[in-house]
Amino acid sequence: MRFGFYRAALAASVAFCVSAPASATDLEVTHWWTSGGEAAAVAEFAKAFDATGNKWVDGAIAGSGDTARPIMISRITGGDPMGATQFNHGRQAEELVQEGLMRDLTDLATKEEWAKLINPPTLLQNCTLDGKIYCVPVNIHSWQWIWLSNKAFADAGVPVPTNWDEFVAAAPALEKAGKVPLALGKQAWQESGALNVLMAAIVGPETFLKVYKDKDETVAAGADIAKVFKAADDARKMAVNSNVQNWNEATAMVINGQAGGQIMGDWAQGEFQVAGQVAGKDYTCLPGLGLNAVIATGGDAFYFPKVDNADISAAQETLAHVMLSPETQVAFNLKKGSLPVRGDVDLTAANDCMKKGLEILAAGKTMQWTDELISPDTTQQMNDLMAEFFSTPTITPEDAQKRFAEIIAKAD
Template sequence: MLKLSQLALAMAAVVSAGAIQAGEVEVLHYWTSGGEAKSVAELKKIMQAKGHVWKDFAVAGGGGDNAATVLKSRVVSGNPPAAAQIKGPAIQEWAAEGVLANLDATAKAEKWDSLLPKAVADGMKYKGNYVAAPVNVHRVNWVWANPEVLKKAGVAGMPKTYDEFFAAADKIKAAGLIAVAHGGQNWQDFTTFESVVLGVGGAKFYSDALIKLDQKALTSPTMQKSLETFRKIKGYTDAASAGRDWNLTTAMVMQGKAGFQFMGDWAKGEFLAAGKVPGKDFLCAAAPGTATSYTYNIDSFAMFKLKSADAQKAQGDLAAAIMGTEFQEIFNLNKGSIPVRLNMNLDKFDDCAKTSAKDFVATAKTGSLVPSIAHGMAVSPAAEGAIKDAVSQFWNDDKISVAAAMKNIASAAQTK
């Protein structure tokens, strides 16, 4: 995080900066794939209709890591954007530095407290004040499949357990196709890993190991089994996965080159952007063993302190637009996620989304609704980054034993 001395200089510069045009709203985000870009364009339209100037600041790659690096340099130099895509505990870290704007006036006028689940609302606040606006709810623990590939390989339906999954993967491999489409980025490795931990150990174990970072859980036989399962999945991926972006990985499933992909429901946004029909051109199912659990990732925009009254008005309008029914519907239909706003009409949404919405509510009641560690929702960015690196090292190096990986992950979990 930024040093306080740097932030003091940054804030002084923010107060004196006059670079923001009247009604201009500069938005830093990392939505650059097909389905994501389409979604951002809708928000831009809504803001332009309100008379504001939209300044797009897209930073591609890294699952948001690149954008976070750019944001830090912008804030330190005293030139923050009006809004930036930030989520999870990172929201509170930025707020603690005193650089985020208070959105309570907008939140009160728009009745956010009654429109958001408490767990979500709490994540958007710092010391009781709203500092960020949530956009959506993504379910992370999905597996996507190409039904033609499954049919060609003689696989009947989506696997519900890892035994069924590996049996299906063997058939796809025997048919001369790639069983598991996977990209070569550490957050993609981590996305698969957390779904495996959830499927092997269940929601309580997932919570103990990957949210509470309990050392006993991290070095347990259940974690050992999770790592063994994770490594077995690696054997069904193709050798050309290194450096491949997630959306290109989704395209492999879309084009019938691969059978399965472990990925959050933003993958569905890619299928839909390509005109594919759920249930016909692609299949969705909870990752093996996780049908009664739900790992969530919530996209959100934190608003930074700006001096100009016009810029502040634009910020308030942006926050209201993000939570408005028009954007919640259009955005989530494009992005593959579900509205974060409660009691939305889901008639236009597909069966994958309806299943997601139903499971979101159900798992919240049973205690098996858990934040995604791979997507910045569960632990501090420092601990998340260290564990992510340890997981990827294990994935990419077959010489690292399961016992050594377990030790590395447990050690990484102690990073402050």
């Protein structure tokens, strides 16, 4: 997707005005946080921003990021920018930055010493292009988890699994008890996300990076990745009766004991908290599917489109400051289920699952994820392939892997 078409038309309208009066301002913030847990978390940002005398104007877009991002991009490139907008860490806003449509935050980042506060450093690097900083990382979200319903396994008369292999082995008992073994929303990003979580868990970060970072077609077509597609086939069979669309609906199946488990990022924790469930008692979390306890330091960041309104420019800077304040980092991330980007905040109130994530982070067992390593175009090809694979039982794991390797060979 290229935006050069709009450059000339927008050159005058997006010039950044450096003057910044101290008046209070309404600031529209777009994001895709609409589930119960997400709404509770984003309310913490709104509360902290409103406390400055400004006003958070919520621009939530229902659906996933795949639904929201084209709307956000269209508004920015079409000359109707919001005050601030969510993207994931990585390359999703790369072309918007290259087209000069996003505000440079380098001066603020330097003044507030973000480089000393933000941990790990890759989070700020993902906001940096040509030496300039264009976004505020607000959390560390990791995809590499499976969430298990203790009730579902008790009803099935089998122990709660400690890893993916035990989970697969327990599937017949879950089905016999009337449970759906694996809750999985019928959306492409969830299905391709499940594949990638399986890959990181089964073959480990080194092979994962050979595929997605080095774009090694031979590895993608090889025996190690064949194991991953075999596991994806198991997941497809276990999720065949998971008749929901949205990720939080799948999480609800686990919360209600209708499903044994869900492969989903740690944002699922917010839903368990809203439901009043307790980690370790009502549900179990397995980082790295219990096979390979690493986490990818992806997550969410906020970008600020260039505007020619000095009041909005000042409010943008205030919001960037507020989002990284210690108090806001704690309040937001405790409800979001994510980890803070600051390494100097007090998280004694963290639940057992968040503590597992913090321990993994402290041990340095982190890895890059696809948002950082492949372009949105390649991501869409992956999504399309996995959507077809999960909905078409006649596509064999071997056929899917062959097509996957072809995508990797041409990936950018």
